[in-house]
Amino acid sequence: MQVQELVGIIPWTFIAQICNLFIQMYLIKRFLFKPVHEILKKRRAAADAEITQAEEAKAKAEAIRAEYEQNMQDARQKANEILDGARKTAAIQSEKILKEAQEQSSAMKKKAEKEIAQEKKKAVNEVKGEIGDMAVEIAGKVIEREINEKDHEKLIDEFISNVGEVS
Template identity: 80%
Template sequence: MQVQELVGIVPWTFIAQICNLFIQMYLIKRFLFKPINEMLEKRRAAADAEITDAEAAKKEANAIKEEYEQNMQEAKAKANEILESARKTATLQSEKIVKEASEQAAALKNKAEKEIAQEKKKAVNEVKGEIGGIAMDIAGKVIEREINEKDHEKLIDEFISNVGEAS
């Protein structure tokens, strides 16, 4: 009886299988791994380029952000300067308006005081004239004699001076 060998090594088959393995590895390396490695290298290069571009874009964005922040600070400073200038202008204008108003009020007051003084003088003169006339009538009746013009003026002046001292 013959025993069948389940596991056996046939030298020519073993050599053929080894050669077949080497040929398969060469073909796989040549036609499969090389294109796959080239494709992976292209992807790696594209990814590196995208990372480099992203870093450049990030740097550019940071530069733009810094410029924006600087412009905002300048704008705020300029706005504050404009506000301060407007406040100063408003203060100067209000002071000018108040000064003009006080000058006008003082001028009106002086004018009113002058008018009052003139009216007072006018009233005093009218009263003096009336009092002088009344005094002459009274004096003429009391004395019952005629007074000449010179005596008349003397009496009026004395009376007016007495009335002026009393008021």
């Protein structure tokens, strides 16, 4: 009966297995690791390219945002300039309107003063005419009769009362 060894090393089998292991490692390295390594390189390059593109897109977005903010600032400044111009124009127009109104009121006042002066002169001339008529009338009455002191006072009183009525 032969006893079988459970664990044993056969030198020719051991050498064949080690050679087999080296051949498998060479074949795996040549046909598996190199292609896998190339695929990883390509993926890394693609990822780097995407990162670069993302950074460029971010830079462009920042530039666009800065331009937008500058445009908004310019628009605000222009709007403020337009408002200031409108305020100045409104102030100038209001001053012009006030000046014209003052000139018109001044002209109307002068015209009214002239009319009052003319009416006053006219009234004075009419009073003078009436006073003259009364004086002539009194003189006529004095000539018609001889006046004593009492009649003279009466005529003066009548003259004064007539003058008071006229004025």
